[in-house]
Amino acid sequence: MPKRLVSWVGSANDPETPFPLNNLPCGVFSRGTEAPRCCVAIGDMVLDLAMLEDLGMLDGLPTVFHQPSWNAFMAEGPDVWARFRRIVTGLLLDGAPVEAQVSPALVPMAGLRLHLPLVVAEYTDFFASEDHARNAGKALRGADDLAPNWVHVPVGYNGRASTVVVSGTDIRRPWGQILPAGAEAPVFAASGRMDFELELGAVVGVANRHGTPVDLAQADQMIFGYVLLNDWSARDIQAWEARPLGPFQAKGFATTIGPWIVMREALAEARCAAPDRHAPLLPYLADRAPTHFDIELLADLITPDGGVTQITRTNYRRMYFSLAQQLCHHAINGCAMRVGDLLGSGTVSGPEPENRGCLLELTWNGATPLPLVDGTLRTFLEDGDTINLSGHAQFDDYRIGFGTCSGTITPALTLSQRD
Amino acid sequence: MPKRLVSWVGSANDPETPFPLNNLPCGVFSRGTEAPRCCVAIGDMVLDLAMLEDLGMLDGLPTVFHQPSWNAFMAEGPDVWARFRRIVTGLLLDGAPVEAQVSPALVPMAGLRLHLPLVVAEYTDFFASEDHARNAGKALRGADDLAPNWVHVPVGYNGRASTVVVSGTDIRRPWGQILPAGAEAPVFAASGRMDFELELGAVVGVANRHGTPVDLAQADQMIFGYVLLNDWSARDIQAWEARPLGPFQAKGFATTIGPWIVMREALAEARCAAPDRHAPLLPYLADRAPTHFDIELLADLITPDGGVTQITRTNYRRMYFSLAQQLCHHAINGCAMRVGDLLGSGTVSGPEPENRGCLLELTWNGATPLPLVDGTLRTFLEDGDTINLSGHAQFDDYRIGFGTCSGTITPALTLSQRD
Numbered sequence: 001m002p003k004r005l006v007s008w009v010g011s012a013n014d015p016e017t018p019f020p021l022n023n024l025p026c027g028v029f030s031r032g033t034e035a036p037r038c039c040v041a042i043g044d045m046v047l048d049l050a051m052l053e054d055l056g057m058l059d060g061l062p063t064v065f066h067q068p069s070w071n072a073f074m075a076e077g078p079d080v081w082a083r084f085r086r087i088v089t090g091l092l093l094d095g096a097p098v099e100a101q102v103s104p105a106l107v108p109m110a111g112l113r114l115h116l117p118l119v120v121a122e123y124t125d126f127f128a129s130e131d132h133a134r135n136a137g138k139a140l141r142g143a144d145d146l147a148p149n150w151v152h153v154p155v156g157y158n159g160r161a162s163t164v165v166v167s168g169t170d171i172r173r174p175w176g177q178i179l180p181a182g183a184e185a186p187v188f189a190a191s192g193r194m195d196f197e198l199e200l201g202a203v204v205g206v207a208n209r210h211g212t213p214v215d216l217a218q219a220d221q222m223i224f225g226y227v228l229l230n231d232w233s234a235r236d237i238q239a240w241e242a243r244p245l246g247p248f249q250a251k252g253f254a255t256t257i258g259p260w261i262v263m264r265e266a267l268a269e270a271r272c273a274a275p276d277r278h279a280p281l282l283p284y285l286a287d288r289a290p291t292h293f294d295i296e297l298l299a300d301l302i303t304p305d306g307g308v309t310q311i312t313r314t315n316y317r318r319m320y321f322s323l324a325q326q327l328c329h330h331a332i333n334g335c336a337m338r339v340g341d342l343l344g345s346g347t348v349s350g351p352e353p354e355n356r357g358c359l360l361e362l363t364w365n366g367a368t369p370l371p372l373v374d375g376t377l378r379t380f381l382e383d384g385d386t387i388n389l390s391g392h393a394q395f396d397d398y399r400i401g402f403g404t405c406s407g408t409i410t411p412a413l414t415l416s417q418r419d
Numbered sequence: 420m421p422k423r424l425v426s427w428v429g430s431a432n433d434p435e436t437p438f439p440l441n442n443l444p445c446g447v448f449s450r451g452t453e454a455p456r457c458c459v460a461i462g463d464m465v466l467d468l469a470m471l472e473d474l475g476m477l478d479g480l481p482t483v484f485h486q487p488s489w490n491a492f493m494a495e496g497p498d499v500w501a502r503f504r505r506i507v508t509g510l511l512l513d514g515a516p517v518e519a520q521v522s523p524a525l526v527p528m529a530g531l532r533l534h535l536p537l538v539v540a541e542y543t544d545f546f547a548s549e550d551h552a553r554n555a556g557k558a559l560r561g562a563d564d565l566a567p568n569w570v571h572v573p574v575g576y577n578g579r580a581s582t583v584v585v586s587g588t589d590i591r592r593p594w595g596q597i598l599p600a601g602a603e604a605p606v607f608a609a610s611g612r613m614d615f616e617l618e619l620g621a622v623v624g625v626a627n628r629h630g631t632p633v634d635l636a637q638a639d640q641m642i643f644g645y646v647l648l649n650d651w652s653a654r655d656i657q658a659w660e661a662r663p664l665g666p667f668q669a670k671g672f673a674t675t676i677g678p679w680i681v682m683r684e685a686l687a688e689a690r691c692a693a694p695d696r697h698a699p700l701l702p703y704l705a706d707r708a709p710t711h712f713d714i715e716l717l718a719d720l721i722t723p724d725g726g727v728t729q730i731t732r733t734n735y736r737r738m739y740f741s742l743a744q745q746l747c748h749h750a751i752n753g754c755a756m757r758v759g760d761l762l763g764s765g766t767v768s769g770p771e772p773e774n775r776g777c778l779l780e781l782t783w784n785g786a787t788p789l790p791l792v793d794g795t796l797r798t799f800l801e802d803g804d805t806i807n808l809s810g811h812a813q814f815d816d817y818r819i820g821f822g823t824c825s826g827t828i829t830p831a832l833t834l835s836q837r838d
Contacts, residue, residue, distance in 0.1 A: 122541070122580055127664060147662045152605050153596050157664040158577035158671070161541055162755040163629055172630045174752035177572050177701065186571050188701045210582055210673075211591045213832075237752070243566045245546060245576040246665025252577070253752040254629075282596065282607045333593035333656070333672040334832075336581040413632075413753075 002269035004398040006094040009106065011043025018392055018401020019043055021092055024085060025260035025402070026070050026225065028115040031107070036068040036115045041260055041403070042092055044109050049088075051105040057098065058087060069119045070261060074205035074224045075339045081205070081224065085265055114259035116166040117227075118203055121340035123164055123255065124330060125199075125231055126156040128321040130275075132349035132357060139365040140239070151278045154285070154321040154329040156346075159231075160252035164342060167228075167259050167405045173383065173412040174253040176237035190412030191234035193366070194381040197347040198299045198357035198389055200316050201229035202323035203261050204343070210336035216284065219328035220291050222337065226267065226323070228258035228297075228389045228405035229344050235360055235380065257342070258389070258405035266400050270294050270393035272317050284332060291324035292317050297348055297391040299357070304384035307374035311362060314348050314355040316391075383411045421688035423817040425513040428525065430462030437811055437820020438462055440511055443504060444679035444821070445489050445644065447534040450526070455487040455534045460679055460822070461511055463528050468507075470524040476517065477506060488538045489680060493624035493643045494758045500624070500643065504684055533678035535585040536646075537622055540759035542583055542674065543749060544618075544650055545575040547740040549694075551768035551776060558784040559658070570697045573704070573740040573748040575765075578650075579671035583761060586647075586678050586824045592802065592831040593672040595656035609831030610653035612785070613800040616766040617718045617776035617808055619735050620648035621742035622680055623762070629755035635703065638747035639710050641756065645686065645742070647677035647716075647808045647824035648763050654779055654799065676761070677808070677824035685819055689713050689812035691736050703751060710743035711736050714821075716767055716810040718776070723803035726793035730781060733767050733774040735810075802830045 005021035006013055012020050019025065019041040029046055030036040037050035049065035052058050058065070061084055064072040073080070091102050127133060130146070137145040149155065165171075173194055177186040205224025208214050214222065231251060238250030271290040281287075299312035321329075323345055331337050347357040356362045359380055363370050369377035381387070386408040392401035424440035425432055431439050438444065438460040448465055449455040456469035468484035471477050477484070480503055483491040492499070510521050546552060549565070556564040568574065584590075592613055596605040624643025627633050633641065650670060657669030690709040700706075718731035740748075742764055750756050766776040775781045778799055782789050788796035800806070805827040811820035 148603075149596075149598075149605070149659055149662060153660050155660065155664055156667050158579055158667065160577055160754060162757050163753075165629075172753055175632065176752050177568075179568075184567075185698060186568070186701065188703055210584075211832075213594065234752070240568055241572050241574065242663075242665075243568060244661075244665070245574055246661075246663070248575055248577065249748070249752045249754070252749075252754045279604060282605065284607055329668070330671075333595050333653070333668045334582075334591055335579060335668070335671045338581050413630075
């Protein structure tokens with residue numbers, strides 16, 4: 001049975017903290033005008049790894065923690081990842097004789113700035129929740145028209161890496177081509193159907209050579225860790241542009257990830273069986289060992305007046321394909337995967353209305369507005385609305401959490417601002 | 420009228436050379452174990468810019484030519500690009516008093532190795548030839564089913580940057596999921612329908628800020644230059660995977676670009692009017708000044724016995740949207756474009772059968788095999804087949820050429836090689 005590790009950092013022992021000693025998620029932080037550098041979260045503090053490195057407390061590890069991203073560390077590979085966890089766990093464990101030396105490297109999380117924890121090499125998004133796929137078909141076209149390939153192929157598309165931003169970054173409402181209802185020609189307008197998509201992301205930490213596929217077990221081990229991911233979507237732009245080559249500008253304006261990469265090893269106890277499949281998987285995708293995780297995922301919508309409505313509660317375990325399966329499929333044609341690649345699971349939904357992971361499903365494409373705690377209704381996101389994603393794997397007396405992945409919609413540029 | 424510049428490098432004055440003094444395309448070369456470095460092509464030679472830099476012949480330019488890519492130079496911006504052309508043209512012009520100093524930096528092109536001329540930041544591919552779009556619909560589905568958005572939207576999709584390779588790199592036949600004719604479930608197999616796509620690519624040399632669109636004139640000026648591009652496609656994988664999110668693994672195994680980036684300024688005299696449009700373009704896409712180019716594009720298929728069949732002869736001027744329009748559309752939602760981004764025009768086809776830019780069209784999806792000069796037939800590419808793309812803008816007594824973009828199909832890995 002998973003066992004909680006007790007730390008001399010008191011707040012890490014709170015059963016409700018997302019960041020117990022068992023977690024140690026990877027972030028990048030700064031205060032004021034300081035240079036961003038690597039840290040891990042522990043309770044309500046972050047541990048400044050650059051300072052520990054300077055103090056000589058990280059002997060046996062590469063000197064990469066002054067970097068403003070985890071890419072250099074990730075590139076060191078799984079043995080170094082495991083050694084890192086052993087060393088840092090040893091420093092923070094209750095009774096460790098180094099408390100006095102390590103304490104100066106603890107910084108209260110409140111008030112510091114968290115940056116994008118990785119340089120995103122490339123970004124790929126998938127489409128693997130059966131409930132999401134069926135609901136989207138029904139809400140958009142009135143048809144439960146799951147494509148015949150869906151139960152066999154981890155369906156995905158390449159996304160845009162340059163617009164992946166960290167939690168807390170404002171999301172500007174994009175302009176684009178939109179076909180008004182009943183019209184034959186599109187207009188150029190700001191999106192009126194802004195949506196979020198609640199996803200889990202995987203960060204690739206091991207590259208494969210171009211031309212050399214990997215098997216599922218290898219793919220699983222290539223994943224450095226997992227993040228919360230919000231695949232912002234402009235549904236009106238998407239509806240008009242997506243035939244026949246799929247989503248493009250409706251997604252490429254922004255994708256938000258959480259500030260914390262939860263290392264794969266920290267989620268080892270959360271592994272769980274995959275859902276029943278409707279058809280046998282091809283052998284390269286067959287999951288003989290579990291690659292799914294039991295991770296509870298939540299979305300809150302916060303209106304400009306501060307009212308918080310929990311609008312989604314779902315679980316990553318329901319996904320038809322895991323991120324490891326998606327990564328294996330991504331490389332099966334010999335595609336070169338790189339350190340820093342980001343894969344999105346696809347919207348995580350579930351069988352009940354409260355499990356729906358985006359407003360397209362929650363409001364049935366705007367047909368049934370969602371009541372919020374402040375008495376207002378939402379079809380799609382309005383300017384000033386904030387979406388907060390959170391998630392954790394729950395054990396008896398602790399949880400492995402991801403923190404918060406947050407973004408606020410800001411008004412579209414006016415035409416004169418665009419000039 | 421465009422005027423040929425005469426150089427003291429004799430081979431640059433041949434009316435048939437792709438590389439007269441007017442061109443000066445940007446490449447990266449090495450010999451033996453030397454470090455790759457920047458060069459331009461001139462006649463049948465390359466000019467070693469790193470050596471010229473060391474000799475102090477490039478005063479007034481940034482010291483970036485020892486780099487193994489043009490990214491650092493591109494990032495200097497259009498004023499530096501123009502100054503570079505003035506300086507290098509001055510060094511090579513007939514009668515220039517520096518011939519003796521510059522001559523040691525000339526290296527015969529024969530026998531040297533050409534590398535990828537840029538680090539590709541992200542890669543996006545488009546779908547902008549009306550003949551290609553209509554032919555593909557007719558060949559695949561028996562229907563001239565151009566989507567209603569096509570005449571309004573530069574339809575595109577994000578591709579995979581990690582598998583963009585330079586001309587001369589072998590292209591391994593990929594494995595993937597394929598639905599056999601009449602079957603209900605897919606098999607896992609090596610692609611049996613390997614195709615090429617003849618395209619022109621644009622290299623972005625100026626970034627825009629995330630959230631800040633650009634207008635068409637700005638987009639045009641953000642383009643550093645143009646390359647030949649072969650968007651290799653596995654048609655059987657594509658047919659099964661592409662619904663509903665578009666092409667993914669059928670394209671992501673490899674994309675070949677030519678070794679030479681022809682700078683935008685070198686193509687100034689090749690600008691030409693756009694084709695007639697079927698509907699007015701939205702104002703942000705309206706091309707008040709020409710952004711199309713009159714560039715003849717050719718594809719040869721070379722069989723393992725060396726037989727060369729010219730299978731396509733077409734022209735970039737026929738594209739419905741130019742690469743500048745595609746770039747403008749790419750950024751219109753605020754997407755951050757980066758130095759080193761690569762955009763593919765989409766397959767360049769034309770109204771006549773000999774203008775078709777891929778085998779899907781040329782063989783009508785395999786229904787009408789193509790006769791080759793060696794007496795064999797082709798539906799799709801066989802192992803050992805080579806595709807050579809070439810292209811140029813033709814003027815009275817010179818041409819601005821792109822060189823050759825070549826790739827040879829090698830056999831798929833066997834299952835045991837994959838382990």
